[in-house]
Amino acid sequence: MGAKEIVTGVHWVGSLDPSRKYFDELIPLPHGTTYNSYLIRGSKKVALIDGVDPSKTDILFKNLDEIGIKTLDFIVSQHAEQDHSGAIPALLEKFPMAKVVTHSMAKTMLQDLLNIPDEKIQLIKNGDELSLGNKTLKFILTPWVHWPETMFTLLKEDNILFTCDLYGSHLATENIISKNDKIIEDEAKRYYAEIMMPFVPFVKKHTTMVRELKPKIIATSHGPVYKNPEFILDLYEEWTSGKMKKKVLIAWVSMHESTKKMAAYLENALKERGIEVISHNMTGIDSGVLAMDLIDSASLVLASPVFLGAPHPNAINVAVLINLLKPKTKFLAVIGSFGWAGKLAENFSELLPNLKAERLEPVMVKGVPKEIDFERLDKLAEIIVEKHSEL
Secondary structure (H helix, E strand, C coil), X not given: CCCEEEECXXXXXXXXXXXXXXXXXXXXXXXXXXXXXXXXXXXXXEEEECCCCHHHHHHHHHHHHHCCCCCCCEEECCCCCHHHHCCHHHHHHHCCCCEEEECHHHHHHHHHHHCCCHHHEEECCCCCEEECCCCEEXXXXXXXXXXXXXXXXXXXXXXXXXXXXXXXXXXXXXXXXXXXXXXXXXXXXXXXHHHHHHHHHHHHHHHHHHHHHCCCEEECCCXXXXXCHHHHHHHHHHHCCCCCEEEEEEEEXXXXXXXXXXXXXXXXXXXXXXXXXXXXXXXXXXXXXXXXXXXXXXXXXXXXXXXXXXXXXXXXXXXXXXXHHCCCCCEEEEEEEECCCCCHHHHHHHHCCCCCCEEXXXXXXXXXXXXXXXXXXXXXXXXXXXXXXXX
16 A cells, blocks of 8 residues: 555555554554554655654655655654654665654663664754744654653644554554544554553543644554544543443453353353443453453453462463553452462452452352352342442
């Protein structure tokens, strides 16, 4: 796919990567991703907003050649992570007169990652502007969405806000201009849950700021460009609101059916009491789907057997991920089975220091669950219903 014009003088010149399966060797990419780079041609100067992943540099060059770019004055680096910045050394080699425009923290990170020399960097501060002639770039520092050095760039005359990773989606589509937002809603939610949810206070703050800026177009670093910014801003306001649904997420793993039977019984007990339940087997779980369900689930139930005195390794992995994502879950319950010993609830509390949820009484079973154990699960279901009534 070649370059795409967004408005007069502004082109998408990035790259699709439909075959990429994981981001950070952790996040599944069921629809691949894009590395968005934007070329802005002013009457006097030419600027590029971000590069692409270094593996796609040849495609970036091809797209620049396609629209007749012979010189490049500025490379605006909004984020030092290599899927945005990795092509910068090659760009500086191809366009030796170009300057990398960024701020002091990003400069340090870019030099750590890419060895860009001092003389190639032009520093800016929050609120600074850069004239391209008939087009003006304004820089807005937005730390912690999702690295400490991220920033936005506002193209003032066309009212396009380049938001770096914020509002992005991992979706390799040739429809660079979003036309059917319902198609990308799930991928935008997955992206938010996996990448932005740990930084909710900052995301919420900057979304309020974006509302005040009233951009005509939001152009992100991954996924389609929004010519209807209200769509994605409404979704982000919902996701960052902290409002939980009366929904229970049960994440379970079982070795010899005991814990599986407990999780299934609790799921049915909750559903019989009118509670929405989402259940995931922690073996082979899609971390993106889990993260999406964590956004608005009021209660989380972790169900695991005791494995050599600790939670099952798959449960440990999931607990570590949940702790990193910092969901706003209100209530946490632990259920499981053991053979001779184990402190499952205590283990999970140690693994989940970032989860500020109220801890409910655990239900632990020695061996296979018996009638009295199912009665304890019924009691846990009643407690969850009662807690949800307080929301």
